[in-house]
Amino acid sequence: MYIADRVMASSLVTDRTEVGNYFVANYPPFSVWTSEAVDRDARPRLAQPPADVPLGLYLHIPFCRKRCHFCYFRVYTDKNASEVQGYLDVLAREWELFSAQPAVAGRPLNFVYFGGGTPSYISTRQLESLVSRMDAVSSWRSAEEITFECEPGTLSESKIATIRGLGVTRLSLGVENFDDRILEINGRAHRSGEIDKAYAFAQSLDFPQINIDLIAGMLGETDANWQACVRRTIDMAPDSVTIYQMELPFNTTISRNLLASADAQEPVAAWSTKRRWVAEAFEALEAAGYTIGSAYTAVRDPRKTKFIYRDRLWQGADLVGLGVASFGHVGGVHMQNLDSFEAYCAAVEEGRLPLNRALWPTGDERLIREFVLQLKLGSVRPSYFHGKYGVDVLDRFQAPLDGLVAEGWLAIAGDRIALSREGLLRVDSLLPRFFRPEHASVRYT
Numbered sequence: 001m002y003i004a005d006r007v008m009a010s011s012l013v014t015d016r017t018e019v020g021n022y023f024v025a026n027y028p029p030f031s032v033w034t035s036e037a038v039d040r041d042a043r044p045r046l047a048q049p050p051a052d053v054p055l056g057l058y059l060h061i062p063f064c065r066k067r068c069h070f071c072y073f074r075v076y077t078d079k080n081a082s083e084v085q086g087y088l089d090v091l092a093r094e095w096e097l098f099s100a101q102p103a104v105a106g107r108p109l110n111f112v113y114f115g116g117g118t119p120s121y122i123s124t125r126q127l128e129s130l131v132s133r134m135d136a137v138s139s140w141r142s143a144e145e146i147t148f149e150c151e152p153g154t155l156s157e158s159k160i161a162t163i164r165g166l167g168v169t170r171l172s173l174g175v176e177n178f179d180d181r182i183l184e185i186n187g188r189a190h191r192s193g194e195i196d197k198a199y200a201f202a203q204s205l206d207f208p209q210i211n212i213d214l215i216a217g218m219l220g221e222t223d224a225n226w227q228a229c230v231r232r233t234i235d236m237a238p239d240s241v242t243i244y245q246m247e248l249p250f251n252t253t254i255s256r257n258l259l260a261s262a263d264a265q266e267p268v269a270a271w272s273t274k275r276r277w278v279a280e281a282f283e284a285l286e287a288a289g290y291t292i293g294s295a296y297t298a299v300r301d302p303r304k305t306k307f308i309y310r311d312r313l314w315q316g317a318d319l320v321g322l323g324v325a326s327f328g329h330v331g332g333v334h335m336q337n338l339d340s341f342e343a344y345c346a347a348v349e350e351g352r353l354p355l356n357r358a359l360w361p362t363g364d365e366r367l368i369r370e371f372v373l374q375l376k377l378g379s380v381r382p383s384y385f386h387g388k389y390g391v392d393v394l395d396r397f398q399a400p401l402d403g404l405v406a407e408g409w410l411a412i413a414g415d416r417i418a419l420s421r422e423g424l425l426r427v428d429s430l431l432p433r434f435f436r437p438e439h440a441s442v443r444y445t
């Protein structure tokens with residue numbers, strides 16, 4: 001997934017999981033991006049020569065078999081095969097339009113990410129034809145990493161073989177939970193038997209990296225079941241495990257039901273329980289030889305298993321985001337595509353870049369963005385920021401850093417600012433302290 005609109009929330013003031021965003025995906029907040037900045041900043045920057053940073057490509061495939069009750073992504077469950085094919089044609093055309101822009105033209109792709117929605121929803125034939133059309137514009141065979149998100153129940157042996165044949169290096173499986181009852185009450189389309197089959201096919205095809213996504217705090221989750229999920233994950237021994245704490249942004253089905261009913265019970269475990277579940281999972285994964293690589297990930301072999309998409313983005317790489325409502329960042333400007341299916345497709349079919357809103361961050365905002373995103377890795381080096389921005393972050397962020405040290409979430413030693421494990425587990429709730437005052441209390445999305 002890229003990094004959709006997720007946020008910090010007032011709900012964190014309390015321990016209850018209330019409706020509101022938690023996850024800090026980008027900075028400045030999406031709510032301050034504007035349509036005026038599209039013509040003023042984004043289009044002129046795209047017409048400039050390229051920045052000297054790696055270039056990535058994100059493709060948003062917004063189709064799913066079912067909409068999960070907790071999901072906040074832009075997804076459609078009602079499109080027929082010809083509408084899906086029409087959308088894929090538009091994606092390829094959009095890539096032609098972006099590739100003609102001076103800021104993008106002729107640049108090699110360093111990383112590619114198929115996110116969603118569910119990229120594995122599309123058929124083998126559709127996938128092959130999409131990739132061959134995209135490849136004709138600009139080859140991605142030299143990309144260091146190609147990630148492909150999958151919902152386990154959409155994978156057949158032949159589809160996984162096609163995905164591998166297209167050069168995918170990182171297969172990410174949305175497992176979420178192994179208990180069929182919990183999968184069902186959360187509206188997931190897959191069941192545990194499909195996880196086992198998909199994982200076995202994937203393993204037999206030698207993907208350089210297989211990742212498993214889990215969610216701590218699904219509806220109906222219990223201590224015993226969570227422990228069983230963690231054990232089962234460790235037995236499968238994937239290259240990496242990503243664990244999200246369940247959040248309830250405004251546009252999920254659970255949130256809508258909660259807001260509609262005055263006497264609704266708290267349906268999702270409290271934040272302290274979800275943090276404890278992630279802490280227990282991290283401890284069990286560490287005991288099994290994994291290394292904690294960020295607030296959300298554990299990797300089996302950190303020398304071999306990287307996450308290039310995340311690391312490059314968090315260091316300011318360019319990203320062309322293709323698809324309805326996709327986010328990108330080119331030449332220092334944040335941009336997002338139109339978020340209605342029809343308006344997005346119509347713009348591309350008329351030969352226009354389908355941009356909806358944008359923001360050109362100042363130097364200080366770029367510094368804050370990199371600093372907060374990299375803190376999610378667990379530690380940052382002041383010398384990196386001094387080398388890149390000429391700024392002493394210990395001085396620039398003295399007040400929030402002092403506060404976090406005093407509260408025990410963070411320690412500073414030599415050239416290292418490091419979160420404690422407890423700090424890491426709540427990192428998204430701490431990051432707004434580093435925001436500029438005008439962004440500290442605005443709505444995030």
Ligand SMILES: C[S@@+](CC[C@H](N)C(=O)[O-])C[C@H]1O[C@@H](n2cnc3c(N)ncnc32)[C@H](O)[C@@H]1O
Pocket residue numbers: 001064070071072073115116117118149150151152173174175176213214215244245246247248249252
């Ligand atoms: C685009 S989905 C992955 C691919 C595929 N659509 C699937 O779900 O299997 C990205 C991930 O976001 C996470 N996610 C979705 N909604 C969430 C929520 N409300 N809170 C926390 N994580 C969430 C899930 O772990 C999911 O695997």
Ligand code: SF4
Pocket residue numbers: 063064065066067068071072073075116117118151174
């Ligand atoms: S399958 Fe993934 S993208 Fe689709 S609704 Fe469920 S969580 Fe969202």
